[in-house]
Amino acid sequence: MLTGLTLTEARAGLAARKFSARELAQAHLDAIGRLNTTLNAYITVLPEADVLASADAADARYAAGTAGIMDGLPIGVKDLFCTKGVRTTAASKMLADFVPSYESTVTANLLNAGAVFLGKTNLDEFAMGSANINSAFGPTTNPWKRTGDEATALVPGGSSGGSSAAVAAGMALAATGTDTGGSIRQPAAYCGIVGLKPTYGRCSRWGTIAFASSLDQAGPMTRSVADAGLMLEAMAGFDARDSTSSNRPVPEFHKAVGKSVKGLRVGIPAEYRAPGLPAEIVAMWEQGIAWLKAAGCEVVDVSLPHTRYGLTTYYIIAPAECSSNLARYDGVRFGLRKDAPSLDGVYEATRAAGFGQEVRNRILMGTYVLSAGYYDAYYLKAQKVRTLIKRDFENAFENVDVLLTPTAPSAAFAQGENMDDPVQMYLNDIFTVPASMAGVPALSVPVGLNDAGLPLGLQVIGRHFDEETVLSIGGALEAAAGFTHTPSIHAGAGA
């Protein structure tokens, strides 16, 4: 089954000429053709002729012995990365017809490594959301169903929900995501796949549509931990066009998977045992601790005292940066325009018509916390608390090599749940936001199913620029868990 392979398996099959890149691409286009009406994982599917032409070029490179590390591998691209000549919407009406004249650095790196793009995946508008319900192109549906309840549509998580659903359902071997407060890790957990948010600065932000610039970071969403390492190697690297890009060398991340974790110290943060945490999440966490102990890790209790302020701090800093970044959508330079008699009128009409409810609210919140008289009380205060959150991690990492926590406080929920109260929706990110605030790398690994048959993920958090230890620990969890479940909707079902 070509749509069920890992990147690593597909790469080996292509290198051994067991199948061609064209066959691999065609199998995925067929799967998308069958499933996308149901799942809505892609906003834009590339024309078949273009996809097959990329695949043919990859086949030629394999024949010539010049194949790159992602050569011939068909992947989805979150529709937040600008792709030259291919519509890039950010799932917003504002950019419904926007065709960039430039390629983002991350997608250019992937193309240089030989990747074959299948299309642009769905997301929450401008990456703001945790359920992929805030898309102007309609919600993405999770391919997983509760056991015995095929009728209830579940959310795939967000904001990279189209990417996670596509990878889980066999509509791409892997996909790119972006993570501002959990947007790679939480959808990966909800869809039973692997998601890695690298250290802030690992991947260039150039050409990725900005949400909150001090937090946004691109990363891979894959079917195995080794795949996440492989794909990050292709995505990462210094870029002079992003002033926050890191010029450290990019290691061969995938080689960290399978390395012994014996003697590594794993911290269990007391504050993540939130009151009301469901028993199934606690049980999965305990299981993960037992697996790592069995693999020879030393498990240590640690404290991150400012954890409970992570989300509130995030919901000041992220909207503040969002209100500033999204000021560029003015109806003049790109995207939607609504005419009005005055220039201010054009701005107001365009932005009212182009932005959905959640994006509008975040812009307004950000405008408020940055406005005269409130800046010190909200924004400056949040920046100071952010320092304390970062120090919590630095202190913990003096004693341990990684932290182990649940990725999310629940399994995937139904479309329509958690909709009325924004704070309830924001709580989905309670375990992922602190690592974003500190800029440290964090990985979600699927480790089991809950009683309703839905996947659960554990999160491994590491030191700045130490993705390798994170991947080693993730690999140990993956090996112990042996997670091979597939969702009820996937390309192989009924075939």
Added chain:
Amino acid sequence: MSLDLATTRRIAKLARIGLEENELEATRQKLNGILGWIDQLAEVDVTGVPPMVGTETETLRQREDRVTDGNCRDALLACAPETSGPFYTVPKVVE
């Protein structure tokens, strides 16, 4: 802190988002709900703590002062909803 209708109207004006009068109250309530939750930050003691700007993983670099990009006027103008020759167009702002 809690938002009143006048402040909500002022924020919408600053953000250049044209809210109808009947949308203002619902927006005020949504924002107030979030602000009430955010107010728990008041209990954190930040005396002597410096603000964190970005993630501070890299220090800013200086690059050589030379032209590295440009000459892409037409490609950029092609993204605009309305143009006239080599110009963006806007409604008349000076009578």
